[in-house]
Amino acid sequence: MPETQPLVTLKKKDFQTDNDVRWCPGCGDYAILATVQKYLATTGKKKEDFVFVSGIGCAARFPYYMNTYGFHTIHGRAPSIATGLKVAKPELDVWIISGDGDSLSIGGNHLLHILRRNLNVVILLFNNQIYGLTKGQYSPSSEQGKVTKSTPRGSIDHPVNPAAFALGAGASFYARTIDTHAKHMLEVLKAAHEHEGTALVEILQNCVVFNNAAFDDYASRTTRDERAVFCQPGQPLGFAKGERALDFRKGRFKAVAHEDATYVHEPSNAAAAYALAQLRYPVADAVPMGVLYQEQRATYDGLFVQDTKDAKSAGKEPTLHNLLHRGDVWEVK
Amino acid sequence: MGTNANVKSVERVVVRLAGDSGDGMQLTGNELTRASALAGNDVATFPDYPAEIRAPAGTLAGVSGFQLHFASQDIFTPGDEPDVLVAMNPAAFKKNIGDLKPGGLAIVNQSAFIKNNLRKVGYDESPLEDPVLNERFRIVPIEMNAQVERALENEGLSTKEIGRSKNFWALGLLYWLYGRNADKQLKWIDEKFANKKKFAESNKKVFLAGHAFGETAELFGESYRVEAATTDPGHYRNIMGNQALVTGLVAAAQKSGLEMVLGSYPITPASDILHAMSRFRHYGCSTVQAEDEIAAIGVAIGASYGGAIGVCSTSGPGLALKGEALGLAHIVELPLVVVNVQRGGPSTGLPTKTEQSDLLQALFGRNGDAPLPVLAAKSPADCFDAAYEAVRIATKYMTPVILMSDGYVANGSEPWRLPDLQKLKAIEVNVRVEPEGYEVYQRDETTLARDWVIPGTPGMEHRVGGLEKDSLSGEVSYVPENHAEMCRVRAEKVRGVQAEIDAPELYGDLDGDTLIVGWGGTFGALRQACDDANEEGLGVAHCHLRWIHPFAPQLDAILKRYRNVLVCELNSGQLAFLLRATFLKDVKSFTKVEGQPFRIREVLAEIQKLQGSSNA
Numbered sequence: 001m002p003e004t005q006p007l008v009t010l011k012k013k014d015f016q017t018d019n020d021v022r023w024c025p026g027c028g029d030y031a032i033l034a035t036v037q038k039y040l041a042t043t044g045k046k047k048e049d050f051v052f053v054s055g056i057g058c059a060a061r062f063p064y065y066m067n068t069y070g071f072h073t074i075h076g077r078a079p080s081i082a083t084g085l086k087v088a089k090p091e092l093d094v095w096i097i098s099g100d101g102d103s104l105s106i107g108g109n110h111l112l113h114i115l116r117r118n119l120n121v122v123i124l125l126f127n128n129q130i131y132g133l134t135k136g137q138y139s140p141s142s143e144q145g146k147v148t149k150s151t152p153r154g155s156i157d158h159p160v161n162p163a164a165f166a167l168g169a170g171a172s173f174y175a176r177t178i179d180t181h182a183k184h185m186l187e188v189l190k191a192a193h194e195h196e197g198t199a200l201v202e203i204l205q206n207c208v209v210f211n212n213a214a215f216d217d218y219a220s221r222t223t224r225d226e227r228a229v230f231c232q233p234g235q236p237l238g239f240a241k242g243e244r245a246l247d248f249r250k251g252r253f254k255a256v257a258h259e260d261a262t263y264v265h266e267p268s269n270a271a272a273a274y275a276l277a278q279l280r281y282p283v284a285d286a287v288p289m290g291v292l293y294q295e296q297r298a299t300y301d302g303l304f305v306q307d308t309k310d311a312k313s314a315g316k317e318p319t320l321h322n323l324l325h326r327g328d329v330w331e332v333k
Numbered sequence: 334m335g336t337n338a339n340v341k342s343v344e345r346v347v348v349r350l351a352g353d354s355g356d357g358m359q360l361t362g363n364e365l366t367r368a369s370a371l372a373g374n375d376v377a378t379f380p381d382y383p384a385e386i387r388a389p390a391g392t393l394a395g396v397s398g399f400q401l402h403f404a405s406q407d408i409f410t411p412g413d414e415p416d417v418l419v420a421m422n423p424a425a426f427k428k429n430i431g432d433l434k435p436g437g438l439a440i441v442n443q444s445a446f447i448k449n450n451l452r453k454v455g456y457d458e459s460p461l462e463d464p465v466l467n468e469r470f471r472i473v474p475i476e477m478n479a480q481v482e483r484a485l486e487n488e489g490l491s492t493k494e495i496g497r498s499k500n501f502w503a504l505g506l507l508y509w510l511y512g513r514n515a516d517k518q519l520k521w522i523d524e525k526f527a528n529k530k531k532f533a534e535s536n537k538k539v540f541l542a543g544h545a546f547g548e549t550a551e552l553f554g555e556s557y558r559v560e561a562a563t564t565d566p567g568h569y570r571n572i573m574g575n576q577a578l579v580t581g582l583v584a585a586a587q588k589s590g591l592e593m594v595l596g597s598y599p600i601t602p603a604s605d606i607l608h609a610m611s612r613f614r615h616y617g618c619s620t621v622q623a624e625d626e627i628a629a630i631g632v633a634i635g636a637s638y639g640g641a642i643g644v645c646s647t648s649g650p651g652l653a654l655k656g657e658a659l660g661l662a663h664i665v666e667l668p669l670v671v672v673n674v675q676r677g678g679p680s681t682g683l684p685t686k687t688e689q690s691d692l693l694q695a696l697f698g699r700n701g702d703a704p705l706p707v708l709a710a711k712s713p714a715d716c717f718d719a720a721y722e723a724v725r726i727a728t729k730y731m732t733p734v735i736l737m738s739d740g741y742v743a744n745g746s747e748p749w750r751l752p753d754l755q756k757l758k759a760i761e762v763n764v765r766v767e768p769e770g771y772e773v774y775q776r777d778e779t780t781l782a783r784d785w786v787i788p789g790t791p792g793m794e795h796r797v798g799g800l801e802k803d804s805l806s807g808e809v810s811y812v813p814e815n816h817a818e819m820c821r822v823r824a825e826k827v828r829g830v831q832a833e834i835d836a837p838e839l840y841g842d843l844d845g846d847t848l849i850v851g852w853g854g855t856f857g858a859l860r861q862a863c864d865d866a867n868e869e870g871l872g873v874a875h876c877h878l879r880w881i882h883p884f885a886p887q888l889d890a891i892l893k894r895y896r897n898v899l900v901c902e903l904n905s906g907q908l909a910f911l912l913r914a915t916f917l918k919d920v921k922s923f924t925k926v927e928g929q930p931f932r933i934r935e936v937l938a939e940i941q942k943l944q945g946s947s948n949a
Binding site: 079112316318 | 370373583588637641797
């Protein structure tokens with residue numbers, strides 16, 4: 001598409017506010033904030049066109065730190081508010097900031113419906129597998145058996161799998177990245193932002209106070225080279241420093257020697273995406289990162305705009321007089 | 334018309350149609366209403382149907398009713414007791430015969446009075462032969478099924494299809510009985526069944542057969558004429574409450590020049606608002622059928638944040654779910670209209686019945702101090718004005734507004750005089766695009782409204798949200814004095830809506846001892862009871878409140894002028910509670926929670942009782 005407007009040149013700091021950032025020292029949220037600000041500066045878009053909408057939780061404070069438009073709403077409901085905003089003003093670039101409690105617990109219903117509708121927004125789901133803002137209860141993505149303030153004998157809840165949830169709900173885009181891996185996150189943010197439709201990005205985010213090192217087995221700087229698969233379209237799903245790879249065999253992924261793997265990553269392959277979503281450490285040898293699934297289909301806001309256009313071209317002239325004089329009208333003289 | 338019957342002129346008639354849920358009584362009632370309105374009668378209707386779509390056939394639970402009152406003079410209600418009952422089966426007969434006026438006419442489908450149907454409702458033998466009932470009422474049994482079958486001989490229709498047509502037969506008979514224009518009805522049937530020619534033809538045949546039966550059967554002796562009512566000059570249409578409400582919303586959007594987005598989740602008796610609004614897309618009024626009640630208000634808030642007028646339609650249980658989001662809309666100060674079409678509660682309660690028991694929920698059903706303007710529609714046609722006013726206040730004051738309707742107002746209908754377009758008030762909108770000196774919570778000096786700044790506006794990027802904010806900059810603030818100031822100013826802004834409120838109309842005998850006060854859909858019953866009381870010389874005035882929050886500034890003086898103030902409402906005394914608390918006035922409370930509207934005579938009896946006791 002030819003560019004009709006010159007690109008705007010902004011820097012990362014243009015997206016920063018004067019507010020003191022009030023996350024705990026060492027929180028993974030800092031790195032995500034910095035990476036998002038850095039990414040937005042590369043888009044060539046104007047500050048006023050971005051809106052960050054959040055629910056409740058530590059992550060939900062994010063809009064206060066972004067020098068764009070922002071709306072800190074209520075727990076779990078950001079997708080519905082974003083939906084109203086997008087249908088009223090489809091040209092806005094809307095990002096939803098959420099956490100595992102906000103999106104997968106109290107807001108699970110809204111996440112389901114925004115994904116199936118395919119509203120053209122980016123959702124950043126900060127998954128730290130714990131309730132941070134309420135000081136340390138287990139979350140719907142916490143592992144079974146987790147001992148927390150509210151589960152002194154260990155949690156009996158089976159955790160939700162965000163990737164499988166998203167795919168089951170009909171998401172058109174699902175990706176996973178890591179708070180401490182700025183380069184990868186930047187790549188994923190770009191892919192998500194350029195996707196037409198709801199782009200759900202699960203960010204494995206460390207809660208240094210209540211759930212420290214939750215992802216260290218496979219996502220830390222030292223372990224991810226061994227146990228994370230950074231999926232790239234058209235490439236084998238290699239891990240363990242290129243020695244091993246995941247191969248798609250009989251509907252499942254199996255870890256094999258790299259040279260024995262024939263499968264190359266196809267983000268549009270729904271069966272493969274579902275199989276990738278099932279790979280959880282330590283049951284699986286490696287955990288996939290990057291864009292696991294992407295399909296192109298019509299967006300809700302796109303269809304909404306079209307529906308309005310169609311109605312306007314088909315309907316009787318929308319005047320107040322025509323509005324009142326509908327049906328059987330009679331005159332009394 | 335009638336060759337063998339006298340034509341008798343009457344001032345008013347109340348007809349009740351009753352049958353199985355699938356018998357098409359609502360359609361029949363609506364058609365007779367339309368014909369009566371087009372003939373110039375004043376009309377008022379009251380549909381009364383069960384919550385189940387199709388309760389077991391022939392049972393009392395499955396009886397669906399429609400009451401229509403038409404008259405040559407102004408009327409305020411669908412009438413207390415019917416003059417005429419049309420009963421399509423024993424269940425409908427049993428459930429309604431007790432309401433029929435003594436001497437009233439009961440037209441009964443005798444074909445349905447077979448053993449099985451009688452047994453289902455506990456009749457050992459047919460009540461149509463009962464001498465006591467026949468003494469009291471004029472019962473006319475007709476073999477409608479046989480009549481319909483004869484009319485449709487050789488049409489190639491199944492027994493089931495034939496059975497479904499009998500409401501048109503009854504409609505034809507009623508058209509003859511009240512001299513309605515049959516040609517218009519035939520045209521309507523052609524239009525309604527344009528895609529099903531076969532049914533258009535069969536329904537027309539059945540309708541004409543019913544009409545001819547009246548003319549020739551010599552069962553009735555006379556037919557009736559109700560002259561056109563003398564009403565104010567103008568253009569009229571018959572309209573149901575929910576439709577008038579949507580028309581008011583769309584008119585306000587059109588007048589404001591803004592788009593409107595209705596977020597809604599289907600709920601009885603509000604769903605028709607969603608249905609009706611979905612047909613105004615070409616007016617820039619769109620709908621989102623959300624996944625739940627909370628998402629519906631989320632969509633509306635998001636739309637308002639984006640510069641459209643956000644609207645929600647719901648009923649009591651839905652309003653309960655929207656409480657937290659209403660608090661958000663209150664604290665971020667965005668315009669929003671939430672329509673609550675009340676039904677019987679608590680919980681799921683009586684979904685298809687009417688009540689006014691959400692008043693205190695509307696006023697107080699939120700966490701924190703979060704006052705909102707609350708107003709109520711008093712009749713079907715009044716829903717237009719109330720909805721228009723709700724939007725006007727929401728945008729002018731940058732606040733959510735709750736508009737109360739109820740099942741009786743929403744589903745009832747009456748003639749509506751189309752408003753003069755020149756007289757519709759302006760819808761004021763405070764959209765700001767000027768960044769110089771902008772502060773998020775800077776306020777208009779008069780209304781205390783903040784500016785509406787739409788995302789996408791250059792140079793005004795800012796954050797809003799549910800955390801308390803600094804009273805000027807809009808940054809998050811935990812300063813104790815600031816929170817107190819923000820609570821104060823939000824409440825003061827809402828109280829300031831008083832400047833928009835007309836003095837409440839006082840009607841009736843203003844110099845008597847007694848004032849009856851109501852709000853919402855009880856208007857008609859109270860107005861008529863007031864007239865009836867004054868005919869007896871009881872000296873009663875009537876004041877009906879448009880605004881519940883804030884109250885009209887004159888209300889205090891009005892209440893204190895009367896020795897007896899009787900507050901009539903369909904709940905357990907919620908407005909009475911508010912008036913006592915607000916004005917320290919010892920009002921009396923008259924309430925009813927049966928899922929049914931007030932009867933005029935119930936209100937009248939209460940007035941008589943009150944005066945009797947206060948004079949004793």
